[in-house]
Amino acid sequence: MKINVRIMADNNKPILAIETSNKICSVCLYFNDEKYSEVNHLNKYSHSKIILSLIDNVLKNCDTELRDLSYLAFSEGPGSFTGLRIGLSAVKSIAFANSLQVSMVPTFEAAALQIASFKKDGDHFAVATKVNNEEIYFQKFKKLADNYVVVKEIDIINKQNLLEHLEGDELFAEFDYDYKSRKKYFAPSSFFVAKWSAERGAKNLVNEIDFIEPNYLKEFIIRSKEKK
Amino acid sequence: MEFPFRKIIFSESETEKIAADFSKILAPSDLVCLNGSLGAGKTFFVKKICSSLGYDSVSSPTFAIVNEYNFQKKIYHFDFYRIKKNLEIIDIGFEDYLNDSDAIIFIEWAELFEELLPKKRFLVTIKLNDDNSREISIDNLK
Incomplete structure (x- = not known):
């Protein structure tokens, strides 16, 4: 056997x-x-x-x-x-x-762990990558006590609606997007x-x-x- | 070239001229879908666009499903004719091809799997008439 x-x-x-x-x-x-x-x-x-x-x-x-x-x-x-x-x-x-x-x-959670390592406690941020030309993967986090918490579960959203989903949070994305606090991020x-x-x-x-x-x-x- | 474009043509050289004009407006990340019956001249049209862009060794991807040409401009040349199920296209990483913003993409027989295509695309339709003339129409869908 x-x-x-x-x-x-x-x-x-x-x-x-x-x-x-x-x-x-x-x-x-x-x-x-x-x-x-x-x-x-x-x-x-x-x-x-x-x-x-x-x-x-x-x-x-x-x-x-x-x-x-x-x-x-x-x-x-x-x-x-x-x-x-x-x-x-x-x-x-x-x-x-x-x-x-x-x-x-x-x-995205590994990304949140990475981003949280250089953010201040209480900072909000969002991670996004491209699905196709119209849609993106999107998730929101908050740094809390040297770690992160999920603020909004991962979802596929329309790129056109990204601004309202962001609600002013810093965005980490690999695609071009005209937004004041966008940082280049791949993975x-x-x-x-x-x-x-x-x-x-x-x-x-x-x-x-x-x-x-x-x-x-x-x-x-x-x-x-x-x-x- | 203005869209929607329509023209009836009677010779290869006229197709060549339209292809050359069309090639001037194509930029990386553009998607061009070609529909038309067997022998209508879809591959010929792509060939002529590519030769205007400086690349002469284009062949039909009917057998290979996709040909990739890497020269000054990167080109992906698909043919959906032999595909039976849309999952076959997804399995070869179609979404990753579509997401490549450096490449111009051509898809022959695109109408067979229209549900896979983004809304923003050029649609080239070649109709073969009884008198052997062809009607070429190009729409810029948004």
């Missing part, structure tokens, strides 16, 4: 975090806040070419083997359809080959994907890697056919 032994999360072992939901391909080998190796590669449409060498790179930098990992953290989206598929394919194959668990990290760095999973995600580690999927948030083809 074949016994499949899963390696359970171990605080002393590093987490390998992967972020591919946008133009940046980011990989981090995270031991703790004082010890990690992160590489970021910004060049769109190169994720599939570069991701494995980035992983290899961080592992070698820290003299670590895949079997030494605690678990994998994946930035699950929402974001680029192809990007998320590339990232999850890499995660699934590494998890399968090394009997590792996977922590699915909500991309969370993989360091914060790892940190999010270390702080919040270790409880819901997934064993059944066959069934995990990116969180696209939207059902594709939500636009109904125009009536003629």
Whole structure:
């Protein structure tokens, strides 16, 4: 009888975090806040070419083997359809080959953790990325006691209505938008994907890697056919 | 060129002229949908637009579904003719292609999966008449 032994999360072992939901391909080998190796590669449409060498790179930098990992953290989206598929394919194959668990990290919440790290207590901010030319993914947060709280759950909104949704909050978005307090933002760095999973995600580690999927948030083809 | 554009043409060189005029107004992130029966000249029209933009090796993407041309201007050239279900298009990352603001996108047989298309697009319709002339119309949908 074949016994499949899963390696359970171990605080002393590093987490390998992967972020591919946008133009940046980011990989981090995270031991703790004082010890990690992160590489970021910004060049769109190169994720599939570069991701494995980035992983290899961080592992070698820290003299670590895949079997030494605690678990994998994946930035699950929402974001680029192809990007998320590339990232999850890499995660699934590494998890399968090394009997590792996977922590699915909500991309926007990892971003909120990153943004909260340099905001003042009580600051409000919104994160948005493009779905298509008409719609955007949108979520609102507030910094509270060195962490963040969700003010408005993630949703798909029409870009035309963005201003009223913002209600004056600072906006972190990758697309061009004429707004006084807009900061350029692509995606969370993989360091914060790892940190999010270390702080919040270790409880819901997934064993059944066959069934995990990116969180696209939207059902594709939500636009109904125009009536003629 | 003003929209809506309509013209009846009798020769390839006239198509070429319209394609050349049309190519001048195309900019990255524009989407051009082409409809018309088999042999109407959709691929020919795209070919001529691309050659006005300086690229001559355009072939029909009917078999490959999408051809990508990388030269001074990036071009994605789709053909939906062989697609049976809209999920097949989504599976090849269609939304990511649409979101690429650096590229001009052409889609032949776009009417087959109209529900996937953004509202803002150019619609080129080529109608083959009985006397072998063609009617080319171009609309700028918003």
